[in-house]
Amino acid sequence: MQNRIKAALLVGSLAAGSAFAAVAPDKAAELGKTLTPMGAEMAGNADGSIPAWDPTGGPVPAGFVPGSGHFPDAYPDEKPLYTIDGSNWQEYADQLTVGTKGMFEKYGADGWKLHVYPTHRTSTRPDWYYANTAKNATGANLVAEGQKIEGNYPGLPFPMAQSGLEAIWNHMIRYGTDSNQDYDTYYVDSSGKSVLATSAHSVSVYPMFKTPEEPVGEKIWTMLRIDYNAPARRAGEILLVHEPGADYTAGKGRQAWQYLVGQRRVRLAPAVSFDTPNPGVAGTTTYDDSFVYNGSPERFNWKLVGKKEIIVPANNNKFVFEMDVEKALGPKFFDPEAIRWEKRRVWVVDSTLKEGQRHLYSRRTFYLDEDSWVAVSGEMYDGRGNLWRLQYIYPAVQYGNNNDFVSSYGAYDLLQNIYNINGKPIPGKFKSGSGVTDDKYFTPKGMARSGVR
Secondary structure (H helix, E strand, O other): OHHHHHHHHOOOOOOOOOOOOOOOHHHHOOEOOOEOOOOOEOOOOOOOOOOOOOOOOOOOOOOOOOOOOOOOOOOOOOOOOEEEOOOOHHHHHHHOOHHHHHHHHHHHHHOOOEEEOOOOOOOOOOHHHHHHHHHHHHHOEEEHHHOEEEOOOOOOOOOOOOOHHHHHHHHHOOOOOOEEEEEEEEEEOOOOOEEEEEEEEEEEEOHHHOOOOOOOOOOEEEEEEEEEEEOOOOOOOEEEEEEEOOEOOOOOOOEEEEEEOOOOEEEEOOOOOOOOEOHHHOOOOEHHHOOOOOOOOOOEEEEEEEEEEEEEEOOOHHHHHHOOHHHHEOOOOEOHHHOOEEEEEEEEEEEEEOOOOOOOOOEEEEEEEOOOOOEEEEEEEOOOOOEEEEEEEEEEEEOOOOOEEEEEEEEEEOOOOEEEEEOOEEEEEEEEOOOOOOOOOOOHHHHHHHOOO
């Protein structure tokens, strides 16, 4: 059975105009048995370096106070199992992403290294999410050239993904819990100088998961509002994004609005998508680089390459919740002592730009964590096929909140020798829950009412 499932998962990209059928009931029955309720392999790997999935969600640290918004390191006494640096990285090349190998080739002699810790597979979801995921395994289908899902309930749409498109949809509408935070975004230029790009307050909510008993249909997956307060030229700006839960067909998909102080009005913002440079990180990456990947998949052909054991950032609670980001910014890369790495099983999804479509990137490769289907790393190539940018998410676990991730993320630009960090909360400034009581907060009218004048 397992061999047949793995073979099915290696099917290539979705053919234009066709729809993939949901998996057969006998395959779906493996969920919760040999596969986790999310479709990951229940067992560990052959040499024990990746353990079996822990359905309990793992340890809750003694210093955790429910409702505090602070989620300390659950493994403060652990030491690295080994360190990969410029002298030995080729011995581990088959366990590294293409982007990580590119970093060693460029910065290995300058001290780039990975401290690899024991792996902890503690990703869990609510029972209703698992139940809906089981329904989706046999009931959800991609239609309209992969731009729409039919028959899905709020949960993972494709726990036994059969194509690259199905796999990337799993990331696109991944599980999320409401939160709000204050954060600073930095980039480090080619001279090694760190620059504050923006300071902001962001609030994220997930309407799709509020009524889990109902089909997704036209529900909104997430609403994100960002209120900028620095630098001075951007203070008072507001960005609002509504992201769909199942439909990116023509006339559907993302809706975005901006409030600009100079114009003193709210306007639609269709350019907040695809390869428009993101001013939140001073244009050092694109809007669809956020969270490693987001938005409509329409401009690329997608292929599910297969599953690999890869070393990626994981369980970075100390970095995300306790460290001032400025202290981790080195002249060429993050201080290696700040980041925790683990060996994980990931799905590799490759994408190439469709003929006739426009994008800064000609190719993109993503690595999706098998337990959560969150994209934890990615690579972007320029029009000549050169590796240009690479990204990592630095996941931190919210204990007692279904172990949802707080995913700070950043990108390295290997051609321009710059890097950035985005979405990392200022220590003490992250809160579970939206904190919003005004129903209009996530509407254009609410933006206009609270805008600076």
